[in-house]
Amino acid sequence: MPSFPSLQELNTFHHFVHQTLSIRGDIAVDYLFLQCEWKCDYDRVYDMLCAFVVQCKVRKLVIKFPNERYKVRFCWDLFKTWNSLVELNLEGGFMLDVPEYELLFPCLKRLELVSVGYFKDCSVTNLVSGCPVLEELFVEREVYPDNLEMFKVSSVSLKRLWIAFPRFVRGDFLKVVIDAPKLKYIYVLDNMSNDYSFTKPLDLVEGNINHSAETIAQIIPFLSSAKILKLTCIGSSVLNHPHGLDMPMFPNLVRLVIDWGLDLIPVLLNNMPNLEHITFLHQEEPLIVEGNLPEEPPFCLRFKMKEIILPKQDICGKGACGMKIERGEHGYVLEDVPHLTDYIPKLNTHPNPMRFNPAYSVVKQYFVDSDDTVPEKVVVHKNSPRGVHFRRAGPRQQVYFSPDEVHACIVTCGGLCPGLNTVIREIVCALYHMYGVTRVLGIDGGYRGFYSKNTVTLTPKVVNDIHKRGGTVLGSSRGGHDKSKIVDSIQDRGINQVYIIGGDGTQKGAAVIFEEIKRRGIKAVVAGIPKTIDNDIAVIDKSFGFDTAVEEAQRAINAAHVEAESAENGIGVVKLMGRYSGFIAMYATLASRDVDLCLIPESPFFLEGEGGLFEYVEKRLKENGHMVIVVAEGAGQELVAQSNSATAQDASGNKLLKDVGMWLSDSIKAHFAKTKSMHITLKYIDPTYMIRAVPSNASDNIYCTLLAQSCVHGAMAGFTGFISGLVHGRQTYIPFSRIVDHQNKVIITDRMWARLLSSTNQPSFLKPCELIEFQKVELPSTQLLEGESSSSSSSGQN
Numbered sequence: 001m002p003s004f005p006s007l008q009e010l011n012t013f014h015h016f017v018h019q020t021l022s023i024r025g026d027i028a029v030d031y032l033f034l035q036c037e038w039k040c041d042y043d044r045v046y047d048m049l050c051a052f053v054v055q056c057k058v059r060k061l062v063i064k065f066p067n068e069r070y071k072v073r074f075c076w077d078l079f080k081t082w083n084s085l086v087e088l089n090l091e092g093g094f095m096l097d098v099p100e101y102e103l104l105f106p107c108l109k110r111l112e113l114v115s116v117g118y119f120k121d122c123s124v125t126n127l128v129s130g131c132p133v134l135e136e137l138f139v140e141r142e143v144y145p146d147n148l149e150m151f152k153v154s155s156v157s158l159k160r161l162w163i164a165f166p167r168f169v170r171g172d173f174l175k176v177v178i179d180a181p182k183l184k185y186i187y188v189l190d191n192m193s194n195d196y197s198f199t200k201p202l203d204l205v206e207g208n209i210n211h212s213a214e215t216i217a218q219i220i221p222f223l224s225s226a227k228i229l230k231l232t233c234i235g236s237s238v239l240n241h242p243h244g245l246d247m248p249m250f251p252n253l254v255r256l257v258i259d260w261g262l263d264l265i266p267v268l269l270n271n272m273p274n275l276e277h278i279t280f281l282h283q284e285e286p287l288i289v290e291g292n293l294p295e296e297p298p299f300c301l302r303f304k305m306k307e308i309i310l311p312k313q314d315i316c317g318k319g320a321c322g323m324k325i326e327r328g329e330h331g332y333v334l335e336d337v338p339h340l341t342d343y344i345p346k347l348n349t350h351p352n353p354m355r356f357n358p359a360y361s362v363v364k365q366y367f368v369d370s371d372d373t374v375p376e377k378v379v380v381h382k383n384s385p386r387g388v389h390f391r392r393a394g395p396r397q398q399v400y401f402s403p404d405e406v407h408a409c410i411v412t413c414g415g416l417c418p419g420l421n422t423v424i425r426e427i428v429c430a431l432y433h434m435y436g437v438t439r440v441l442g443i444d445g446g447y448r449g450f451y452s453k454n455t456v457t458l459t460p461k462v463v464n465d466i467h468k469r470g471g472t473v474l475g476s477s478r479g480g481h482d483k484s485k486i487v488d489s490i491q492d493r494g495i496n497q498v499y500i501i502g503g504d505g506t507q508k509g510a511a512v513i514f515e516e517i518k519r520r521g522i523k524a525v526v527a528g529i530p531k532t533i534d535n536d537i538a539v540i541d542k543s544f545g546f547d548t549a550v551e552e553a554q555r556a557i558n559a560a561h562v563e564a565e566s567a568e569n570g571i572g573v574v575k576l577m578g579r580y581s582g583f584i585a586m587y588a589t590l591a592s593r594d595v596d597l598c599l600i601p602e603s604p605f606f607l608e609g610e611g612g613l614f615e616y617v618e619k620r621l622k623e624n625g626h627m628v629i630v631v632a633e634g635a636g637q638e639l640v641a642q643s644n645s646a647t648a649q650d651a652s653g654n655k656l657l658k659d660v661g662m663w664l665s666d667s668i669k670a671h672f673a674k675t676k677s678m679h680i681t682l683k684y685i686d687p688t689y690m691i692r693a694v695p696s697n698a699s700d701n702i703y704c705t706l707l708a709q710s711c712v713h714g715a716m717a718g719f720t721g722f723i724s725g726l727v728h729g730r731q732t733y734i735p736f737s738r739i740v741d742h743q744n745k746v747i748i749t750d751r752m753w754a755r756l757l758s759s760t761n762q763p764s765f766l767k768p769c770e771l772i773e774f775q776k777v778e779l780p781s782t783q784l785l786e787g788e789s790s791s792s793s794s795s796g797q798n
């Protein structure tokens with residue numbers, strides 16, 4: 001694209017817009033996004049734009065012009081005809097010169113001004129004053145200086161205010177005056193100005209101030225009504241003195257996050273009688289509170305405090321970034337995921353670039369509320385506690401990476417699984433298209449690829465078609481997890497977002513990488529996407545590729561059924577994947593209805609004697625003339641081991657399994673040869689690797705897309721040490737620690753296994769006394785009520 005469009009190009013553009021206008025007539029347009037990549041004839045663009053906005057009653061307007069040092073004066077008079085606007089975002093090459101109007105935008109509720117220049121001090125004041133119902137104002141200033149000496153906002157309707165002046169660009173003194181009596185939420189990140197004043201007392205709900213210690217001291221009396229406060233200090237804290245500040249009372253404050261003023265803690269706590277949660281961010285010095293300690297502990301510590309999160313060098317040595325558990329009323333527990341700011345407190349945030357994405361901005365409230373959580377249990381009793389919750393996944397209003405700062409990488413580890421390529425594709429596309437990130441690397445061949453192979457550059461073009469193929473375009477492997485070499489490689493390449501797709505073993509490895517990155521204090525997030533064809537990952541509803549595997553298994557079961565039906569006393573044996581968890585076998589059996597016997601690792605069985613497998617096979621053949629057996633690869637391993645004692649491990653340390661399908665087929669054949677009770681024809685089908693290698697089906701493709709996008713949103717928002725996963729149909733972020741603890745297994749005392757037994761009519765192979773033992777150990781866990789406990793978790797089996 002040339003930097004200056006030719007007159008002909010501009011005319012074509014005008015013509016196109018005029019045509020659109022005449023086609024649309026005066027049909028209302030909800031959202032209009034105008035982005036110019038080049039410096040152009042702004043006056044003519046405004047002309048067209050204004051006509052369009054008025055005629056089509058545009059409600060939300062985004063205009064993005066290139067951000068240049070010499071900005072173009074905004075032809076402001078035209079704007080005041082825009083009566084329909086509810087939201088206006090201006091970014092880039094504008095110089096706002098706003099005269100005093102009584103009424104400018106009568107309906108405008110949200111105004112975003114990013115990197116625009118201001119002609120005079122009164123420009124911003126006039127603009128805001130001309131919007132009588134304005135509720136949200138977002139102002140981000142930029143590196144090029146303008147004429148502003150004082151930033152004054154005066155509004156009777158304003159509820160939320162973001163001030164982001166992150167870079168120091170001028171020596172001049174900039175004064176900030178806020179006259180907004182209805183302000184409820186204020187977010188300040190400011191490196192430019194240090195004279196703040198509020199003309200009226202505030203009735204705040206939340207304040208988030210990242211500023212110098214002096215300015216925080218100036219602002220703090222105005223924040224005293226807040227319920228939630230985050231006070232973080234730019235530069236060194238100079239307020240380490242209890243008498244340096246006249247501390248007001250904070251009667252409503254329940255949550256405080258702070259990284260400065262250690263000596264103020266006793267005073268702070270004394271003045272915050274209702275404080276329930278306090279988080280101390282990173283401190284240079286050990287957290288030892290000396291000096292004027294009150295005679296008795298503050299009221300909030302004695303009666304109100306529910307949670308204290310300490311920085312890295314805390315007294316118990318555990319650190320704020322370990323398992324983050326937060327408790328609330330009525331037994332509410334949030335198992336939170338770590339965040340970059342747990343160990344790097346002074347990080348800049350940026351408004352989420354998705355707010356300019358035309359596709360997503362149609363959503364009424366696109367960004368996820370930071371307080372949204374998803375319950376682990378959805379079956380509750382009237383009085384049961386609210387239980388464990390996970391953070392809801394999705395895009396956040398503020399992100400911790402600017403698009404050009406991100407350098408991401410993707411790695412796939414462990415066995416294959418349908419959908420791996422879809423996840424890779426969707427991570428790349430989400431980074432590119434949603435966040436404007438253009439540097440994404442593929443790591444070749446699993447963990448060892450970090451240090452022993454070249455990387456692959458991934459772009460939307462490269463990954464365009466890969467979801468139609470099975471396997472992983474990046475290659476995968478077992479073993480090769482060398483923590484130091486991997487993190488060295490991440491650090492050396494300047495990678496700051498690591499996406500790790502793999503099963504339980506892979507996520508254990510990811511947790512180790514996360515801990516090492518945190519220990520080294522690197523600004524890099526580690527985000528996992530759980531892959532397992534066996535569906536053996538705890539907490540989540542199911543893993544991607546599982547549906548495809550169950551569907552593909554039907555083809556093998558059908559073939560086994562056809563073979564069995566067409567022979568006298570025909571037996572079809574099908575082996576399916578499932579090392580420790582028999583979900584594929586169970587679901588494939590239930591879906592097919594042709595299966596007479598399903599064997600899984602969780603349910604022991606025996607061959608000989610009364611109630612044994614041979615007796616059942618004979619009975620079934622006599623009744624029906626044929627039968628189909630589905631066996632998960634991990635079933636009956638102890639029986640197979642009796643006939644073949646060698647045990648070995650794969651490169652990841654997983655036990656290598658004996659071929660139970662072959663062993664079972666041989667055992668059945670040998671039994672009938674020995675007893676001569678009937679002549680049988682047995683066909684053994686092993687489709688295991690064929691099932692793993694197919695591309696994912698439609699529903700898995702969609703699921704993979706959601707998982708990948710959620711993971712990218714989480715990483716951009718600065719969360720780390722998490723996997724994205726579906727919990728009761730909602731996308732969530734789950735801490736690594738939660739899923740590497742134990743595996744998801746079929747609970748054979750659940751209704752789902754009972755359903756299977758009833759559909760196949762097979763024996764349970766359990767004696768009544770053994771069943772009682774199982775019931776004692778294996779209580780259903782995902783829907784446990786208070787007081788119940790379980791050793792493992794089930795996957796919606798009830």
Ligand SMILES: Nc1ncnc2c1ncn2[C@@H]1O[C@H](COP(=O)(O)OP(=O)(O)O)[C@@H](O)[C@H]1O
Pocket residue numbers: 413414415446447448477478479480481502503504505506507508509510512531532651652654
């Ligand atoms: N406990 C562990 N700690 C660190 N890395 C591990 C651990 N378990 C497995 N890994 C690594 O994770 C990768 C995949 O593990 P594996 O068990 O083969 O597959 P999956 O992730 O599918 O369960 C391998 O590179 C392996 O070395």
Ligand SMILES: O=P(O)(O)OC[C@H]1O[C@](O)(COP(=O)(O)O)[C@@H](O)[C@@H]1O
Pocket residue numbers: 413414415416503504505531532533534577578579633650692
């Ligand atoms: O032959 P491989 O590649 O080791 O794979 C065998 C194993 O891989 C799986 O398909 C998947 O296991 P992972 O999820 O641990 O990779 C198991 O069902 C199976 O036991």
Ligand SMILES: [Mg+2]
Pocket residue numbers: 414503504505
């Ligand atoms: Mg595994």
